[in-house]
Amino acid sequence: MKYPTFQVDAFTNRPLGGNPCAVIFDADSLETAQMQAIAREMNLSETSFVIEPDPATSDVRARYFTPYSEIPMAGHPTIATIYALAEAGRIPIEGPSTNITLQLEAGLFPIEIAEDSRGRRTIWMTQLPPKFMATLPAKEVMPSFGLDLNDILAGERGPAPIQVVSTGTPQLMIPVKDIETLKRIKVDRERYLDLRTREDFFSVHLFCLGGITDAGATFARHFADSFEDPFTGSATGGMGAYLWHHELIDSPNFVAEQGHGMQRPGAANVEVLGPRDAIEGVRVGGEAVTILRGELEL
Secondary structure, three states: OEEEEEEEEEOOOOOOOOEEEEEEOOHHHOOHHHHHHHHHHHOOOOEEEEEOOOOOOOOEEEEEEOOOOEEOOOHHHHHHHHHHHHHOOOOOOOOOEEEEEEEEOOEEEEEEEEEOOOOOEEEEEEEOOOEEEEEEOHHHHHHHHOOOHHHEOEEOOEEOOEEEEEOOOEEEEEEEOOHHHHHOOOOOHHHHHHHHHHOOOOEEEEEEEOOOOOOOOEEEEEEOOOOEEOOOHHHHHHHHHHHHHOOOOOOOEEEEEEOHHHOOOEEEEEEEEOOOOOOOEEEEEEOEEEEEEEEEEO
């Protein structure tokens, strides 16, 4: 069997930036165990498998896998998958704004493909209304990253909470005071895995206010079980909801930056929808670049 395959760098407009994702088309014949094995083979933070959607509810359907497990929703595979399908002519582009529905394991997600006058495309996904879940004691969390209580971002009401937030995937939000703090992170793997075992979250997003370039309003580093992710769209959405809800930003629209320390700089546009106490969803948009086209042969 041969499966058309793209590799796409998401949340960047230049090759070898942002976050890479393998996108496997026509994957309906693959069993779950085969998808997981392919994701291990690709050894990227996520691999996307495009399968037939339910035409009554969606236009595109996909499943996302890390090298270790399936994930119900993720941002950079969404940007990569929709971009690859558009590049391959599998999504008809209808002028400057094309709107479709994407079916993931976590649910249905509105997608906009915005095309400017030069033909450059930005893929926007609207993530689910946020769930603000457990808050965790800082003294139990910060040592897992080589940090202490003095490194937490302080707002007008005191230290910002460390909280699990989900806009489709539950992730632990850890606000820190500045970029220098992010640079000092040293993951204590044993402590981190113990924390993951005890608490209900998929991965960890550490971030600060202020970008690494003049365009950015935030900068972040993201950690899953065994790797640092160059750019994390789902956590960027959760971070946007967290910052808006906790009154840590003045505007619900901003640019988030990530990946520069890994030599894979990336950026996303973020739009938090609705008032602080009743957020309706989060739009996260990014560009992408195709760097490989070929076939997976099994």
